[in-house]
Amino acid sequence: MSKKGWIVILLIVVIAAGWGIGKYTAPSAAPDSGASASQAPQLEDGQAPADPAQGGGTVDVPSPEASQPAESAASPEETPQPSTEPSEAPAAAPGGGGAVETAAEPDSLTVLVNKQYKLPDNYKPEDLVYPDVPFIFSEKIEKRMMRETAAHALEELFAAAKQDGVNLAGVSAYRSQSTQTVLFNNYVKRDGEEKARTYSAVPGHSEHQTGLAIDVSGSDGKCAAESCFAGTKEAEWLAQHVQEHGFIIRFLEGKESITGYKYEPWHIRYVGKEIAEEVMSKGITLEEYYDAIPVSN
Numbered sequence: 001m002s003k004k005g006w007i008v009i010l011l012i013v014v015i016a017a018g019w020g021i022g023k024y025t026a027p028s029a030a031p032d033s034g035a036s037a038s039q040a041p042q043l044e045d046g047q048a049p050a051d052p053a054q055g056g057g058t059v060d061v062p063s064p065e066a067s068q069p070a071e072s073a074a075s076p077e078e079t080p081q082p083s084t085e086p087s088e089a090p091a092a093a094p095g096g097g098g099a100v101e102t103a104a105e106p107d108s109l110t111v112l113v114n115k116q117y118k119l120p121d122n123y124k125p126e127d128l129v130y131p132d133v134p135f136i137f138s139e140k141i142e143k144r145m146m147r148e149t150a151a152h153a154l155e156e157l158f159a160a161a162k163q164d165g166v167n168l169a170g171v172s173a174y175r176s177q178s179t180q181t182v183l184f185n186n187y188v189k190r191d192g193e194e195k196a197r198t199y200s201a202v203p204g205h206s207e208h209q210t211g212l213a214i215d216v217s218g219s220d221g222k223c224a225a226e227s228c229f230a231g232t233k234e235a236e237w238l239a240q241h242v243q244e245h246g247f248i249i250r251f252l253e254g255k256e257s258i259t260g261y262k263y264e265p266w267h268i269r270y271v272g273k274e275i276a277e278e279v280m281s282k283g284i285t286l287e288e289y290y291d292a293i294p295v296s297n
């Protein structure tokens with residue numbers, strides 16, 4: 001073979017060897033955070049992989065966008081659930097010129113909170129306790145709490161239901177203004193403020209912040225805070241008996257223009273037996289009881 005031929009073969013060998021070494025050493029360029037047997041480099045949240053070019057550029061490193069953050073499914077309770085109460089939506093946008101007023105006695109067990117009457121900024125009841133009733137989740141967290149009087153009434157209510165063969169469970173009770181603010185801001189980011197207001201209460205205007213309201217479902221959690229709860233045996237039982245324990249169905253069917261909210265057979269509000277009996281027997285809203293209408297426009 002000619003000298004030229006040998007040089008060509010030598011060049012090919014050198015190039016091939018170089019390529020092979022590059023390929024062989026490539027894995028060392030992967031981030032060493034994983035250090036395990038896993039094949040794909042494990043990336044921390046949004047972290048860029050260690051310089052992939054160092055390995056000769058042949059490493060197939062996933063882009064940060066394509067990788068799933070390893071801790072994305074932390075505790076579901078740490079991130080607000082946007083769909084807690086999708087149908088707790090105002091029937092009409094608030095506004096229409098009605099001035100917002102602040103409830104004068106936010107600690108009253110009969111306080112009126114709605115689109116027109118808000119709670120004082122960052123109001124938090126001082127007597128929140130954990131009612132001894134089952135919830136559809138097991139964590140001992142904020143949304144399990146209610147004001148003491150309402151909590152005891154709820155225990156009575158659940159016990160009475162159980163005697164009638166109806167097993168109830170709590171879905172969501174107290175909600176702080178900061179929780180509501182985080183929720184509401186997330187909705188605004190996602191859908192814009194105008195739309196967000198159609199399905200989420202403006203912070204300070206949620207009855208859940210009083211510690212006197214709770215969403216209730218059957219113990220199986222089916223249709224929890226959803227319109228398909230209407231007509232269930234749990235919903236029927238609640239409609240017949242809540243007032244015996246000082247609660248009302250707060251957002252009645254056909255009263256949307258007064259309450260500003262759709263029918264919510266699961267949302268019950270403690271007001272005490274006297275008012276509850278009157279409101280429920282007359283089939284009226286708390287707004288009508290207080291002669292404080294209209295609120296939704």
Ligand SMILES: [Zn+2]
Pocket residue numbers: 085088208213214215267
């Ligand atoms: Zn509710």
